[in-house]
Amino acid sequence: MTGYILKRLVSAIPVLLGISVIVFLIMAMIPGDPATAILGSYATPENVEKLNRDLGLDQGLVPRYFIWLGHMVQGDFGRSFALNRPVLDEVLDRFGATLILAGTSFVLCSLLGVAAGVVSAARQYGWADKAITFVVLLGISIPSFFLGMMMILIFAVQLRWFPVSGMWPIYGDRTVWVLLNHLFMPALALAVVATGVIARLARSAMLEVLRQDFIRTARAKGVRERRVIWRHALRAAMVSIIPVLGIQAGFVLSGAVYIEMVFQWPGVGRMLVDAILKRDILLVQGGVVFIAACYVMFNIMVDVAQAMLDPRIKT
Amino acid sequence: MRGFVTLLARNRLALVGLIVIGCVALLALITPLLPLANPNVIDTPNRFQPPFSAGAVLGTDHLGRDLLSRLLWGTRLSLAMGLAAAMIAATIGSAIGIIAGYYGGRTDNVIMRGVDMLMGFPYILLALAIVAALGPGLMNALIAVAAVNVPFFARNIRGITVGIAHKEFVDAARLSGMRNREIILSEVLPNVLPVIVIAMSTTVGWMILETAGLSFLGLGSQPPQADLGSMLGEARSALITHPHTSIVPGAMILVIVMGINLLGDGVRDALDPRLKSGALSRPMPATTVDRHGPVPVAQTDSLLDIAGLRTEFRVRDRVYKAVGGVDLHVERGECLGIIGESGSGKSVTALSVMGLVASPPGVITGGAVHFDGTDLIGAPYEVLRALRGRRVAYIFQDPLATLHPLYRVGDQLIEAIQTHDPLSKEAARTRAIDLLKSVRIPNAESRIDSYPYEMSGGMRQRVGIAMALANDPDVIIADEPTTALDVTVQAQILSVLSDLRRARGLAIIFITHDFGVVGQLCDRVAVMYAGQIVEEGPTEAVLRNPHHPYTSRLIDCVPTLGGGQRKLAAIPGLPPVVDRLPVGCAFAERCDKAEPACRADAIALMPTGAGRKTRCLFPETKQERIV
Ligand code: SF4
Numbered sequence: 001m002t003g004y005i006l007k008r009l010v011s012a013i014p015v016l017l018g019i020s021v022i023v024f025l026i027m028a029m030i031p032g033d034p035a036t037a038i039l040g041s042y043a044t045p046e047n048v049e050k051l052n053r054d055l056g057l058d059q060g061l062v063p064r065y066f067i068w069l070g071h072m073v074q075g076d077f078g079r080s081f082a083l084n085r086p087v088l089d090e091v092l093d094r095f096g097a098t099l100i101l102a103g104t105s106f107v108l109c110s111l112l113g114v115a116a117g118v119v120s121a122a123r124q125y126g127w128a129d130k131a132i133t134f135v136v137l138l139g140i141s142i143p144s145f146f147l148g149m150m151m152i153l154i155f156a157v158q159l160r161w162f163p164v165s166g167m168w169p170i171y172g173d174r175t176v177w178v179l180l181n182h183l184f185m186p187a188l189a190l191a192v193v194a195t196g197v198i199a200r201l202a203r204s205a206m207l208e209v210l211r212q213d214f215i216r217t218a219r220a221k222g223v224r225e226r227r228v229i230w231r232h233a234l235r236a237a238m239v240s241i242i243p244v245l246g247i248q249a250g251f252v253l254s255g256a257v258y259i260e261m262v263f264q265w266p267g268v269g270r271m272l273v274d275a276i277l278k279r280d281i282l283l284v285q286g287g288v289v290f291i292a293a294c295y296v297m298f299n300i301m302v303d304v305a306q307a308m309l310d311p312r313i314k315t
Numbered sequence: 316m317r318g319f320v321t322l323l324a325r326n327r328l329a330l331v332g333l334i335v336i337g338c339v340a341l342l343a344l345i346t347p348l349l350p351l352a353n354p355n356v357i358d359t360p361n362r363f364q365p366p367f368s369a370g371a372v373l374g375t376d377h378l379g380r381d382l383l384s385r386l387l388w389g390t391r392l393s394l395a396m397g398l399a400a401a402m403i404a405a406t407i408g409s410a411i412g413i414i415a416g417y418y419g420g421r422t423d424n425v426i427m428r429g430v431d432m433l434m435g436f437p438y439i440l441l442a443l444a445i446v447a448a449l450g451p452g453l454m455n456a457l458i459a460v461a462a463v464n465v466p467f468f469a470r471n472i473r474g475i476t477v478g479i480a481h482k483e484f485v486d487a488a489r490l491s492g493m494r495n496r497e498i499i500l501s502e503v504l505p506n507v508l509p510v511i512v513i514a515m516s517t518t519v520g521w522m523i524l525e526t527a528g529l530s531f532l533g534l535g536s537q538p539p540q541a542d543l544g545s546m547l548g549e550a551r552s553a554l555i556t557h558p559h560t561s562i563v564p565g566a567m568i569l570v571i572v573m574g575i576n577l578l579g580d581g582v583r584d585a586l587d588p589r590l591k592s593g594a595l596s597r598p599m600p601a602t603t604v605d606r607h608g609p610v611p612v613a614q615t616d617s618l619l620d621i622a623g624l625r626t627e628f629r630v631r632d633r634v635y636k637a638v639g640g641v642d643l644h645v646e647r648g649e650c651l652g653i654i655g656e657s658g659s660g661k662s663v664t665a666l667s668v669m670g671l672v673a674s675p676p677g678v679i680t681g682g683a684v685h686f687d688g689t690d691l692i693g694a695p696y697e698v699l700r701a702l703r704g705r706r707v708a709y710i711f712q713d714p715l716a717t718l719h720p721l722y723r724v725g726d727q728l729i730e731a732i733q734t735h736d737p738l739s740k741e742a743a744r745t746r747a748i749d750l751l752k753s754v755r756i757p758n759a760e761s762r763i764d765s766y767p768y769e770m771s772g773g774m775r776q777r778v779g780i781a782m783a784l785a786n787d788p789d790v791i792i793a794d795e796p797t798t799a800l801d802v803t804v805q806a807q808i809l810s811v812l813s814d815l816r817r818a819r820g821l822a823i824i825f826i827t828h829d830f831g832v833v834g835q836l837c838d839r840v841a842v843m844y845a846g847q848i849v850e851e852g853p854t855e856a857v858l859r860n861p862h863h864p865y866t867s868r869l870i871d872c873v874p875t876l877g878g879g880q881r882k883l884a885a886i887p888g889l890p891p892v893v894d895r896l897p898v899g900c901a902f903a904e905r906c907d908k909a910e911p912a913c914r915a916d917a918i919a920l921m922p923t924g925a926g927r928k929t930r931c932l933f934p935e936t937k938q939e940r941i942v
Contacts, residue, residue, distance in 0.1 A: 018432040022441075029448045124597055137580075141573035143524055145531050146547060146565035153558050164555070210597035211673070213716040220671055220711075221731045221782065222704035225600040225696075235721050254439035258528060262551070273532050276447045284447040288440055295437050310721060311766045 077286035087286035098267030109194035117202020139196035148262035246302035329581020335574030352381035397523030403461035408468025416476025456535035520575035601670035617644035624682035639846035652837035708783035714775035725763035773804035845901035852927030
């Protein structure tokens, strides 16, 4: 297994390079003089000249890319001129909050989605199936930012069950309980769409598996139906569910942007939107590369989980 | 195509979606013609008017602008943006996909690498990066959303194109000297166009959502122009004090996207051929019983007595009568063979005993199965379950498919034991090892930790047998257990079964299409054809002197040693389709001796000698055979 993990890590290198190329090319589309665009209102002639020298902006695309890549490999993502601090510091400061939000959401959507899909399949065409199918349709149709706003209205303003926004109260202790209280609504709002997608897929994967011969074998052994569904069938269905969990993790991670805006969550997503509006280009670039790289790493974890689940995958 | 439309129309939800989308689209189209207030006229004194106030049906927003007017204009813009993004993404993506799929080779490789790379990128992030580079704005948001959806189209259309690029008409066009560009435009494109349209219909909802999302973040449409997303974004600061300004645009997005999703689901269902046949439904824990008429009583006091069993498959408006009134019985310690071609109903008969026929579509419509005195047909699930594997166990045909692929064989054995016997894990494991030894698996102690895919076919089937033996059952029903195996392994498995039977006093129902196997193992044999028993009797007598013409044909098919496997195809003709059974003898079409009388009426199973019965008007009598 260690060998397999190493192999997957090595195979991530070209993907990471690909991501850096994509981001680099996108940023190269910036109209006008790049140094002026990056510096914004700090674009004094000296600053422009210094930046041109540091980032090789006056050179061709290819040398520019390698200069940029070289800096990044050394942990230098550039400097945010609007915030006047290194990009990486800012991203790392914010990343914890995003990770807590997206991580919780991911756990929520995986558990809820798989459970809903399994129940739906086991009760195919029954009322539970119909109810779940309807809720799932609603879930994948509602924009997460609108859902978040409605949740604030109902559960925070009307019912006062949860705080309106933020990650921590302005005054008071920072306990886990307080965090959970703040986390619940945004994490749920972020999870809803992915839950719907996962539930749909889990349902059809389960229906597919339940028709297979080994399910009949389990039943012929006298195994209780609950065990047939939740052990035999789900275990086999997970093989096709897990890759989708990986894809949905990407949606959750990047969808956090909306939720962080709605709930004033101090994460990378809000930082990105602010940076785009302020035209703080190096911060955007660094943030995007960082999140995308995290996602690649997460997908490796998904692959490893898949390999542990399915002994037929050569490790 | 007509079938597709009917299917779509039959799907009520899709119709609802279509109507909703139609209404919204119509409203958006006629917005300029409606007597609406100017959406951009600011009237601050009248800001935050509640809905239904004079002059503003939906109220006004934070700048006193009429919400209804802004809603309709915003909807118009949002729909236009979503559609435009979908068109751009579809055009560019499909072009890339067609080129990759048509040219193949290096071109394909390079393009698809890039596409995969893009698809591995969380795509909201990608859209943000593009907007960051181009700067916020309506057009740039549109470009960003279109761009991130290009890979989706490229990948799907490439798949379809690869299939088409190797069809005869494309080859023919190439041979006739047409240039690639002409072939793509005249032969390939018309064929992928429907797929492109469908892919668009399923993604346009997402694109509307995404453009609205970017506008919501302030990165899309810029004031005073507003789409639904930016309306929602602007209303956010007044969410708590004046929620209606948020609810109005948000609800509209929800309605639009839901309508599109309903429609898209309908389209997808209508296109999925598996749903057409209703095949994608899961079998229930036990076969459905829909028994009419009186329940037959047990005809014998045997251990297992099947009387008048009828099982059919209901697929849409068709009924396949797989088992049409079968009587069988097995004594303790006896081995009964059931033989017939595939589709003769022998497996369905066997599976009906413990309610294991897949249902839907299977339904048991008549008869009784008395096991040790109690009728199992229609018995409560818990009663059946307690008997399954405990007193009546099954061995199935292909152990690679019938063993769980992801559990070690030991765990599957232990589960079989613990299901009926509350043993500790260690005790169960010890017993599992004993079981593996009893079916002569070498190195049972280490083999127990193997996965099924790590074993040979013969070993796997031994595991299947061990699992059936786990709880010392009274009856084992073996459904073609040796069919998938080669001849030597087959012989080994048979000898294992035959020893076990003697040692444990097992009753075995052995289902096969091979008379050779029956001859080695079974005391009695029943021959099935088209869902009915056509001949039954002691194995030796039947083999030596078959009474039914079908039986005698089957016996002719037994492979001689070294002569390779002759299949039942050696019998000319095919068995009748069981949804259109003839009135008289089902074998008449293939029978040399068929007379008009044979086709006139149903033929009964008549006694023809000591312990023998035959369903034939003109039983064979003279031939003597040596097997
Ligand atoms: S009943 Fe007639 S057709 Fe049928 S098997 Fe006998 S002889 Fe042949």
